[in-house]
Amino acid sequence: MTVTIDDVRAAARRIEGRVRHTPVMPAGDGLWFKLEQTQHAGSFKTRGMLNRILAAGELPAAGIVAASGGNAGLAAAYAARELGVAAEVFVPETAPRVKVAKLGKLGARVVQVGAEYAEAYAAAVVHATSSGALFCHAYDDPDMVAGNGTLGLELLTQLPAGFDTVLVAVGGGGLIAGVIAALHPAVRVVAVEPATAAALHEALRAGAPVDVPVAGVAADSLGARRAGRIAYDLASAAGTPSVLIDDRAIVDARRLLWDDYRLAVEHGTAAAYAALTSGAYKPSPGERVVVLLCGANTNPSDLA
Template identity: 75%
Template sequence: MIATSEVEAAARRIAGRIRRTPVFQDGPVLLKLEFLQHAGSFKTRGMFNRILTAAEHGLPAAGVIAASGGNAGLAAAYAARELGVPAEIYVPVTAPPVKVAKLAKLGARVVQAGSEYAEAYEAAVVQAEVTGALFCHAYDDPDMVAGNGTLGLELAEQLPDGFDTVLVAVGGGGLIAGVAAALHDRARVVAVEPVTSAALNAALEAGGPVDVAVSGVAADSLGARRVGTIAYRTAAAAQLPSVLVDDQAIVEARRQLWEDYRIVVEHGTAAAQAALTSGVYVPEPGERVVVLLCGANTNPADLA
């Protein structure tokens, strides 16, 4: 598990390198617009913290390597470019073309391997052993989690009057573990997962991380076959609730964000909003709920 002090240290380490993303309120709706972060997702916070922490002891000449459904790779590529180190990113062949193209634009070497994240991960691990590059896990790494958690500290600063609940979309769990560490004594954190990619929910039922089948509209960003150990331990210890949303609810929530606010997010991000719009999570009267909109690396063509 990650301590709040580790998140605070990460906030100091990455200060000046990330954007302070706004909170938007429309009536009872509070939206944390983290999709405006550099490289289009919260993972840039974690990747900067991971690489900068390692840099304190010297980075290998081969630079960094990461496996990703897209967003972690984009974050690694962006952070590496800004820090002047090489980056090699492994993604599955099913990764959205918009993400693959952006990886190349950021200057990373892109390798497509396997049909899902787990297969790209295995290939990246082998390559890191061959080249000696710093392996940057997409979610199950203490530095990554602590960096992601800075989003929670930022949120607390932005809403000094407090809030009750934060809805967090979960894939491998790197975001929810960090946010829970940052807000463990300030707000309730609720995990939201697609029915078709529910690794954390399955782990909580099984008493530990287990492999799950992965499919559905949000699989490119939330399609971890197995939740991270850090996330599982954090969720189990804090007894974080987990709710599931189906693909139709995710698609409708994504469209609703566009129609109501002209916000363009990926399906994985819309999962958090879908918990509210589908009624899977029903706030109590007066409950202040924040929805983390954590990524926007998507093709908006299907929103028209």
């Protein structure tokens, strides 16, 4: 099971007019931010979720079911509302209150189960099977991946002079898989992961997806216990490097994005920028780098 550039192009046609073409912001010599945190429902996952639902064709009466640390659930709730179908979202009991509250506002039924994403996921799969609802995997689904990859196609039109590298924060891998499908081999795609939730990093090291411990400040959005097979296969074939960063670097990068650019993002999103600010990723002289800012569903009170 893989995803190709043709799949991404088909997804772009399918979701055209339903997603925002998010802006690119210059951030210094040879550095840009892709402001995907301004997407509907606050993250890139809306692209993938819309494509997943639209590609499925006629939906069951029970609607859709998703499991999420927060952002995939918000995307599912938003997409379901826009397409006129019911949505039920399973989230861990540790999910940020700001995300849980927004799920309710978007009209989804919210079920909180377990202490981490893996437990919410297991409960969601059981419910989807019993109810007949369409299960929408948060990251390891070809339609989700292809939809996410549409932001890569946007980048090509927004930076026509070209760019060399994209830094992508990774949890389960649904975003980086789409970006690789859209941009490899013309552009180098680099995975950035918390050292305390390094599912793709460990999969690449082991030669297959493996279970990893999950902890840390970004666990609500990057806390997948196991990388998706699609992400592993694409990253492995592309020779995608993964760099690890610690919580302090993530917190500092999130603060810098606010202080220097007035960009309010969640900790998982700040991980991509932390690769630069911490020195975990050091661009070569003249290297043109895009930092993908993928989500903004955060409580901004600690940024004031």
